[in-house]
Amino acid sequence: MTERDRKIWDSIAEHWDEQLGEGNDFQKMLIIPATDRLLAIAPGETVVDACCGNGNYARRLSRGGARVIAFDGSATFVELARKRTLPGDGDVNYHVVDACNQPAIDTLAAPRSVDAYVCSMAMMDLPALDPLLRAARAQLKPGGRFVFSVCHPCWNSNEADMTGRLVQGEGEPGQTFGVEVFRYAADWPHLSRGLLHQPEPHWMYHRSISSLLGDCFRAGFVVNAIEEPLFPADLRTRSPFSWARRPDIPPAMVVRLVPSPG
Numbered sequence: 224m225t226e227r228d229r230k231i232w233d234s235i236a237e238h239w240d241e242q243l244g245e246g247n248d249f250q251k252m253l254i255i256p257a258t259d260r261l262l263a264i265a266p267g268e269t270v271v272d273a274c275c276g277n278g279n280y281a282r283r284l285s286r287g288g289a290r291v292i293a294f295d296g297s298a299t300f301v302e303l304a305r306k307r308t309l310p311g312d313g314d315v316n317y318h319v320v321d322a323c324n325q326p327a328i329d330t331l332a333a334p335r336s337v338d339a340y341v342c343s344m345a346m347m348d349l350p351a352l353d354p355l356l357r358a359a360r361a362q363l364k365p366g367g368r369f370v371f372s373v374c375h376p377c378w379n380s381n382e383a384d385m386t387g388r389l390v391q392g393e394g395e396p397g398q399t400f401g402v403e404v405f406r407y408a409a410d411w412p413h414l415s416r417g418l419l420h421q422p423e424p425h426w427m428y429h430r431s432i433s434s435l436l437g438d439c440f441r442a443g444f445v446v447n448a449i450e451e452p453l454f455p456a457d458l459r460t461r462s463p464f465s466w467a468r469r470p471d472i473p474p475a476m477v478v479r480l481v482p483s484p485g
């Protein structure tokens with residue numbers, strides 16, 4: 224993690240922790256159900272939660288009986304995760320580790336000792352994916368899986384505008400909401416705010432789907448499941464900028480990687 228990124232994440236960690244708690248609507252309605260399905264963790268399995276933030280998903284896994292190794296590059300986030308952890312939360316251990324430093328990730332678990340890896344809504348925050356993917360590939364057991372979620376690369380980026388239009392027909396005019404995309408194919412870094420009122424923006428690293436999955440393939444994985452979760456169409460929300468007003472457009476993509484054969 225660059226010093227620049229670490230400082231920013233440390234300074235916004237408390238805001239994230241307050242807003243997220245044990246999961247906000249985005250996580251509870253979209254990310255967590257899809258991730259649970261794709262991970263399908265059995266009690267007793269060893270799971271690594273990479274870029275765990277305040278640890279809400281790590282604790283969900285440990286409460287379900289998994290042995291969880293959770294890490295984040297921000298010491299402030301890790302401190303907040305430890306503070307939130309209660310005696311009944313099961314077997315969860317937090318570490319301050321940079322997801323862009325493969326030797327550091329290597330120290331967390333022995334080769335072929337991990338049943339599953341999860342990296343929830345964080346790979347678009349990493350300038351390089353290779354160190355994390357290669358460390359995970361070596362630590363996963365042969366039947367292991369790596370489940371990650373990211374902002375949907377096609378239309379949930381800083382170069383996509385949220386749009387709305389008046390729909391006129393025979394009956395009462397209605398409103399419909401969409402997204403207009405201005406840039407997609409090239410990778411580019413940009414400053415963004417992931418949450419409303421985030422005190423300062425953090426760096427994000429846009430990747431097209433072929434760029435993102437290309438890194439996964441080169442590290443020795445194949446994709447064997449993908450979900451594009453949607454908000455329910457009947458969810459009531461007033462903000463025209465909410466993804467819930469776009470119930471046909473998935474704001475995130477959840478992908479399951481497995482070690483490639485051979």
Ligand SMILES: C[S@@+](CC[C@H](N)C(=O)[O-])C[C@H]1O[C@@H](n2cnc3c(N)ncnc32)[C@H](O)[C@@H]1O
Pocket residue numbers: 224225228232243273274275276277278279280294295296297300320321322323342343344345348349417
């Ligand atoms: C959008 S938050 C997601 C946190 C958590 N996975 C969740 O779903 O609530 C991104 C997290 O990635 C962490 N992060 C960013 N760059 C990192 C790096 N190079 N190494 C480890 N963690 C990093 C941040 O500190 C932050 O906790």
